[in-house]
Amino acid sequence: MTPAPLRAHPLGDSAVTIVFGAERSVELLRRVHSAARSLEAAKIPHVDDVVPAYLAVTVFYDPRNASYEEISAKLMAACDRATHSSARSPKSREHRIPVRYDGIDLEAVATSTGLSVQDVIARHSARAYTVDLLGFVPGFAYLSELDRSLHLPRRAQPRPRIAAGSVAIAAAQTGVYPLDTPGGWHIIGSTQTVMFDPTRDAPALLAPGDTVRFERVP
Template structure:
């Protein structure tokens, strides 16, 4: 664990891999050190923003080094511990342009890909790339596929996709290089809501097949 000053009101904790970052984030959510204001997890780091009037950076750093990382990121999914409890269910119409290619890369049939994608319980590890875009971990290892060689210049909002060890849902139209499995009609980004997305770090997520067409977006 390496702890770096990040301006005058935050510390950046580097832990080296996704599992340890998830374990640290889970542990800090359960028992935040005094003065902690905000936690921002990423793939290999957790940013800890603090109140300098309540705690000193050296004291906070010592508390962070004492955190027990024996808890795993999966604990957050099993126990519901995280920034939001419960499980978010996302209905998916599996009509993605890359679904046949994903099946080919995985050595599976298209129905097998869909079944495996729906069988897993995912966890929001961190958010990034675009507002409301959540990186979900917990996918079946058999579905691990690389990013597209040539990214698309336009990926429709609501597209459900895979890349490497992550699953994600594009909350708005944007460029993107992930493999498209299908689409969902539910909105995952509303800047006027609090929080603006239901997919905050620590949230458990399940995908369910949707056989009927999605309602038209307003």
């Protein structure tokens, strides 16, 4: 199937969002990340930052030196080339993250899903997840895809503070809160693993495309 044509729209006067499609899919996300890597590699003048997301890549630029028309034309051309190139994705890494399943929502998740607490733990720790994206707060990785029996909507009332290291689930995803932050996901456990360290060369532990397994520890 031929991919839908790309569309660009401005995000304010200093960013362009390039939309790759309307529906989330593994294939679309792969194209988004591939384009984001190409845009980074292309070193287009006046580009500050390249931010991939589920359906789109957003590029921040310096509008004092490049107009929206100029920069979006260059970016669209670079994305087109990326789509047609067969460049390999970078080698993805595998991570094992030890988790204590002691989260405050664990019982409630069991009740809502009709599973036992042991089943919730077993199903969450049984599979390998893929890093879809980093974002929201530094080092937060959206991991897919959660066992279907564990899918729950976000909590109606987000909590004002979730502790760093909390392992949580929402809808088809799971993740680890890298720092204390408000959040609406269901907390099922905690980890000591440092997800983000701004003084490291690679500040975020996880990168898009990486694989993550959660290992139960007592």
